[in-house]
Amino acid sequence: MVAFTLYDCEVMKQFSPIKRKREGGTLGHEDVTPEDRPEAPVSSANVRAPVKRARNARDRKQGMEAMMNDSGIGVFETPSPSPERSPRCPRASESPSNSETLTDWGNFRDYGEACYHYKKSNELRFHPVNCLALQPQITAESRCKLVSWLIPVHRHFKLSFESFCLAINIMDRFLITTPVASDCFQLLGVTSLLIACKQVEVHSPRVKQLLSLCCDAFTKDQLCNLECIILMKLNFNLTAPTIAFFLEHLSNQRLHLGNHSQQVSIEVQKSKNFARKISELSMADYAFNRYPPSLMAICSMGLADQMLGLPCPLDKFVDGYPQKTIEDCLANLRLLVSLNQEVLQTFSEL
Template identity: 60%
Template sequence: MCAPVKRPRCFRYRKQKIECRSSDSGFEEDLFTPSSSPSLDLTHNSQSADVHTPHRDISELSIFRDYGESSFNIQKSKEEKFLPINCLSRQPQVTAEARCRLVSWLIPVHRHFKLSFETCCLTINIMDRFLATTPVAADCFQLLGVTSLLIASKQVEVYSPSIKQLLSLCCDTFTRDQLCNLECIVLMRLNFRLAAPTPAFFLDHFMNQRLACGSRGDAGRCWSLARRICELSLADYAFNRYPPSVMALCAVELAELLLGEAPGADLQRGEEGAHTLAQDCVHNLRLLVTLNQEVLHTMAEL
């Protein structure tokens, strides 16, 4: 799949003044790692690492009123450029089922490392956009997943997981050189365009909008449930055709309905231009939720 590419000493996707030696992750591996233990148990960490919406004080809501709409409009204007529709059309070996399995595996992986939901969404976006440009062998697909996670975490997080930790998740099937070479190839195929709008950004925007409008509902439960709905949609290839703003909006409205709250009218007015698409998305999300009642019921009780 991949021809060897000479890799620069260090990739830094965010401006940081950190002294580091040339290591496999671009940073000093032993100094800054999210986890001190090399042994990884994903089954016991998925619930404890689930992030809840942070407390919003008056000053934060004031900042949102000043800059929220401007940030929303900027991100929304970029959606079409980063939307990986039909990304599997050029893939002779990677199927929608294989993609579903990999994404369903990456979600608890990002929780284990306590990475943000933004990192999770960006990981899937990077992976899908690469799939739209380059055929990937089935036995290299998992490597693409962890490589996308590494790139996304470097873009979003302060500290990214080390190569050693990521490779241990793959039972050391791949080597460091293979991951580093693929990292270079992915970045070049995407022309280093990593600042993609994600459902995580729009989900935060709509929840802030909900709070700014004085909603009396349980914002924490609504945000958590909407996030879980978005996670389920990330693994389903059929939802790739919906822009992330529509996906986040529909997830919030569906979460409100599941929790017995009235849908936010202000959120609906903000999406009048995509009303038909949003209706279709809500309908398909309802079907997805029906197939995952157990998972979402547990989430709603938290």
């Protein structure tokens, strides 16, 4: 926006049109050009500065330091949604466009089964069972608090569910290899999230933004050094099978069996969204660490169907798991959901 000043007005006066006489004017009262008129003193009261228009809410940057009041790991504040949205890929929970839907469906039709078998064959290799066995300072309770804090953090940055799942996988796999001090556990969480975003997202959060969520209790050098240590400990093996991948595969399978009808698409989308909320709860609970991601995806989808009153064709998607194992996982998930109804509702509103 260009604001005109008094200097601009004086310059424009020099190019004013020729003299004209005012109609009906008397002698001695001819209208003269501005340059012939005596300059009147300019009062400071009449000079006004250009009015600056207020920017829209989406253009205002929100100070992230004000979101957190404590850097301790025992109390993780939930960040408020940021009005500023950076360019990114749409989340899986958002409704994609028709072209994106057709592209995803075409990819699943051509490569879905091959990708599923490849991920399934590598599942046990990337599964961090009993990741806290060698951690003297990290407990299941502190892990639950950190993962529960990372859930609103990843939504605050509008990250995909795949990024969140991969971040938890990276964190747990690192806990198997290296003892971590309790005062550095939160730094491990945000560093794992940053690595996962670099692997999955087009635009990852800035280091400064992540550190501000930790009340600037850590420095950029500490985060970068820990990032290098994690990558070396994991030997740069980051493409781990996650619950997000298997949930997406199960959803596409159900769409294929339902001939991609509109009614089936709506039911599958509802079930997948609810299954994600259940999966987030299960990833925060260390008791579910022993279940592989594919089994968690199957049981989360099945429980979501039951709670939503939708058809539950679990027998068509179970692959290599005994019925007793599935029933045990489903029973534990039901208990987890019944004990966390308020938390589940809070996650749904985020």
